[in-house]
Amino acid sequence: MFGPFRRPPTPDTDYGQAELELRTARDRALAGDWAAARNLIEATGRDWELRGRRLSVLGTAAGQSPHWLDAWAAGAPHDPTVAILRADALMDQAGEARGAASARNTSREQFQEFARLSTLAAQASEHAVELNPDDPYPWATRLTSMLANGHRQRDEFLATMGEAVTRDPYNFETHLMAATFLCEKWYGSHEEMFAAAREPAAAAPVGSSVAMLPLLAHFEYALREYGFDTRAESLTAKASYFRRPEVIREIEACAAKWRGAGEPRLIGRGITLRHWLALANYLAGHDRKGTRALLTQIGPYLGSTAVYGMSVCSFRQLPATRIQFTVRPVGGFTTDATPILAITRRLPRQPGDQQVRQRRHRRRPVLFGQGR
Numbered sequence: 300m301f302g303p304f305r306r307p308p309t310p311d312t313d314y315g316q317a318e319l320e321l322r323t324a325r326d327r328a329l330a331g332d333w334a335a336a337r338n339l340i341e342a343t344g345r346d347w348e349l350r351g352r353r354l355s356v357l358g359t360a361a362g363q364s365p366h367w368l369d370a371w372a373a374g375a376p377h378d379p380t381v382a383i384l385r386a387d388a389l390m391d392q393a394g395e396a397r398g399a400a401s402a403r404n405t406s407r408e409q410f411q412e413f414a415r416l417s418t419l420a421a422q423a424s425e426h427a428v429e430l431n432p433d434d435p436y437p438w439a440t441r442l443t444s445m446l447a448n449g450h451r452q453r454d455e456f457l458a459t460m461g462e463a464v465t466r467d468p469y470n471f472e473t474h475l476m477a478a479t480f481l482c483e484k485w486y487g488s489h490e491e492m493f494a495a496a497r498e499p500a501a502a503a504p505v506g507s508s509v510a511m512l513p514l515l516a517h518f519e520y521a522l523r524e525y526g527f528d529t530r531a532e533s534l535t536a537k538a539s540y541f542r543r544p545e546v547i548r549e550i551e552a553c554a555a556k557w558r559g560a561g562e563p564r565l566i567g568r569g570i571t572l573r574h575w576l577a578l579a580n581y582l583a584g585h586d587r588k589g590t591r592a593l594l595t596q597i598g599p600y601l602g603s604t605a606v607y608g609m610s611v612c613s614f615r616q617l618p619a620t621r622i623q624f625t626v627r628p629v630g631g632f633t634t635d636a637t638p639i640l641a642i643t644r645r646l647p648r649q650p651g652d653q654q655v656r657q658r659r660h661r662r663r664p665v666l667f668g669q670g671r
Contacts, residue, residue: 311599315356317565325360333371340380348508349567351436351472354380358387362395379430386423386440393417393447401527410447417447438463439472442480449486456480469503471568478512482519489523492516500553506560508568511553514575517546521582541582550579565596571604573597 315322320339327335336357343350361368361384368388372381393416397409421444427437441459445452463473477495481487487495496512503509521540526533540546554576563569577593580586594601 310602312603313600314359314603316570316600316603317598318353318567321353321356321566325357328357328367329360329364331367331370333367333374336367336384337371337375337378337380346567347435347467348471351439351470352567354383354387354436355472358384359391361385361388362391377430379427379434382423382427382430383434383437383440386420386427386437386444389416389420389423390440390443393420393444414447417444420444433466435463435466435470435473438466439470439476442473442476446480446485449480453486456486469499469507469509471508474499474509474512475515478516478519482516483523484519489520492519500556503556504560505556506558506563508557508563508572510556511572511575513549513553514579517541517549517579518575538582538584541579542584547583547585550576550583550585570597570600574601574604 313322315325324335324339340350340353340357343353365388368381368384371378372385375381393413396416397413398405421441424437424441424444427434427440431437438459442456442463445456445459449456460473460477463470467473474495478492479485481491481495483489483492493513493516496516499509500512517540521537525536525540541550557563557572563572573593573596577590577597580590580593
């Protein structure tokens with residue numbers, strides 16, 4: 300047990316999650332050694348999913364502290380990775396300018412700044428494409444920038460999607476943004492969102508991360524139809540939806556395909572997708588044993604990702620070696636801390652006061668959960 304002077308380990312909510320190599324490179328870059336970030340990306344090669352995840356983390360860091368990227372640009376002005384990170388940094392700043400509130404709670408000035416910075420990000424991503432035409436990631440960033448003015452850019456969005464999938468047919472970032480853009484809350488409908496999630500999930504090879512995208516579509520559908528708040532009737536309706544037999548079958552099918560080539564790695568999107576599956580199983584009242592195994596795999600990174608529109612808001616120690624995490628909707632939909640989900644997991648005994656480092660850099664806003 301945790302003794303009277305022992306504390307449970309602090310949850311490690313660093314955006315870098317389980318990839319310690321990435322976190323080290325990011326921290327070295329922030330300290331002035333931008334070559335560490337350059338070397339990490341070069342070593343990633345054409346593993347597009349891992350590369351996209353690493354660029355996302357580095358881009359977020361550059362959006363908040365751009366000094367190291369400026370130094371990199373000065374030393375290597377034509378490096379395509381600099382251009383990509385510049386575009387991602389601008390999108391991170393655009394998300395911060397817009398804020399995480401719903402559209403009705405976002406000011407005109409916030410929307411205007413969101414649009415301005417998104418335009419700059421679009422221009423930077425076009426420059427990145429010129430420098431490295433084979434890379435799918437700048438196209439995904441370009442897609443993200445269109446959230447600011449999607450009504451007028453729908454045709455351009457579809458054309459950009461075509462360019463992205465030509466370079467990597469089952470690129471996770473690309474298809475994630477397609478499902479986002481085409482959801483009802485942004486510029487599409489439930490039908491278009493599910494199609495954007497299900498079509499690549501069905502066509503992708505066994506083991507692909509995009510196989511899990513339908514889970515995200517189910518989260519969005521349930522929250523859109525049954526409410527983003529935590530009223531008892533809203534929570535009951537969402538749980539009832541996830542307990543429909545056809546929804547449970549799709550959760551099982553997605554998980555089986557994702558795991559079909561062997562246990563998925565923890566780096567890349569591995570931690571995020573385990574969060575998705577754990578939440579889907581919980582809401583469905585399904586596969587408790589499997590959910591416990593997922594939480595064990597997630598380990599200290601529990602809460603290091605928003606599980607679509609939800610984020611860890613509190614941890615509290617329970618008797619013995621257990622800890623409870625509570626999550627609620629994010630994005631300004633509620634002002635109270637009433638939980639929408641609470642799961643208790645058992646932690647390993649600790650030999651002493653092991654303190655895991657807190658997240659040093661905030662995650663970019665959950666754009667899927669905001670709306671126009």
